[in-house]
Amino acid sequence: ALLLLAGCGGGGGGGSASTASSSAPASGIQERTIKAGIGLNEDHPEGQGLKKFAELVSEKSGGKLKVIPYYAAQLGDDKKMTEALQAGTQEITIPSTSPLVGDIKEYAIFDFPFVFNEEKEAHAVLDGPLGQKLLEKLPAHNLIGLGYWENGFRNLTNSKHPVATAEDFKGLKIRTMQNQVHLEAFSALGANPSPMAFSEVFSALESRTVDGQENPLATIKSNKYNEVQKYLSVTKHVYTPFVFLVGKKFWDKLSPEEQQILRDAAAEAGKYQRELNQTENQKALDELKAAGMEVNEVSAEEKARMQEIIKPVIDKFAKEIGEDLVKEMYDEVAKVRK
Numbered sequence: 001a002l003l004l005l006a007g008c009g010g011g012g013g014g015g016s017a018s019t020a021s022s023s024a025p026a027s028g029i030q031e032r033t034i035k036a037g038i039g040l041n042e043d044h045p046e047g048q049g050l051k052k053f054a055e056l057v058s059e060k061s062g063g064k065l066k067v068i069p070y071y072a073a074q075l076g077d078d079k080k081m082t083e084a085l086q087a088g089t090q091e092i093t094i095p096s097t098s099p100l101v102g103d104i105k106e107y108a109i110f111d112f113p114f115v116f117n118e119e120k121e122a123h124a125v126l127d128g129p130l131g132q133k134l135l136e137k138l139p140a141h142n143l144i145g146l147g148y149w150e151n152g153f154r155n156l157t158n159s160k161h162p163v164a165t166a167e168d169f170k171g172l173k174i175r176t177m178q179n180q181v182h183l184e185a186f187s188a189l190g191a192n193p194s195p196m197a198f199s200e201v202f203s204a205l206e207s208r209t210v211d212g213q214e215n216p217l218a219t220i221k222s223n224k225y226n227e228v229q230k231y232l233s234v235t236k237h238v239y240t241p242f243v244f245l246v247g248k249k250f251w252d253k254l255s256p257e258e259q260q261i262l263r264d265a266a267a268e269a270g271k272y273q274r275e276l277n278q279t280e281n282q283k284a285l286d287e288l289k290a291a292g293m294e295v296n297e298v299s300a301e302e303k304a305r306m307q308e309i310i311k312p313v314i315d316k317f318a319k320e321i322g323e324d325l326v327k328e329m330y331d332e333v334a335k336v337r338k
């Protein structure tokens, strides 16, 4: 069994390269197969971004580094894939930051509702010193972060009624990500949240185990939630980043040249992914309407009321995370708004 394990290490992490000599630092570019998994579909902007990443890595390495993309949670959900990276049995995943909060509590700042109004405000925080500081916490958890892609602003769908006021959340059974801030925030609003892996959401909605869920428009469309959800409320209640993760066990086997290829490709594909995400989110709203969803906006006044109701939850988590860090985020947003 030991031999077998040694042979599988890094999930095809490089044939002769990885076994050649573990003491000498790797150099040049070796032939390697890199498994990269996400929860979303190939047609989703994240899927298209991953595809672009694979192409770029192939180009930059003269075909030696082969990224094999796995879409639609074929390798498991965000948590499972992150654990596989830590164990060294998968090389790359690009999860929402929210399920990572169990490991790195500071990531919960991106679960605070109504912090960002526009994508560019989130980008300034993510691509600035604060985002970097959080990436630097990853290696202690056997993960390397190559930057942030975009999941985006989340909106509520459900099968019961339009949600336009804070009171409309009362009693709704809502699937949330596996994240304590989301759970407590929805509870504060009087909803009945239940945490669930993404891959289980469609059938939970279909069987009416839950009434609703919340995700960006591109996801609602790509995963065809319109087939099992009548009401779409444009709540934009929270902006979720994706973090581009590489397993540290695998990363440490790479030569500096190979690492640079992955860094550059992740940054380039990320830029493409964010742009595509914004155009797709815009298009998706009309498409979901055309597909029969009943769409309502939520007024600024109601959002402010929701924020007020959730405030004790946010204050509690701000204390746990560190109020300095939270302040740093709000200061950065204020700078962009000016």
Ligand code: KDG
Pocket: 038, 039, 040, 046, 077, 078, 094, 095, 096, 151, 177, 197, 198, 214, 215, 240
């Ligand atoms: O690939 C990312 C997905 O697995 C997941 O993060 C999508 O936002 C998501 C959710 O609701 O779980």
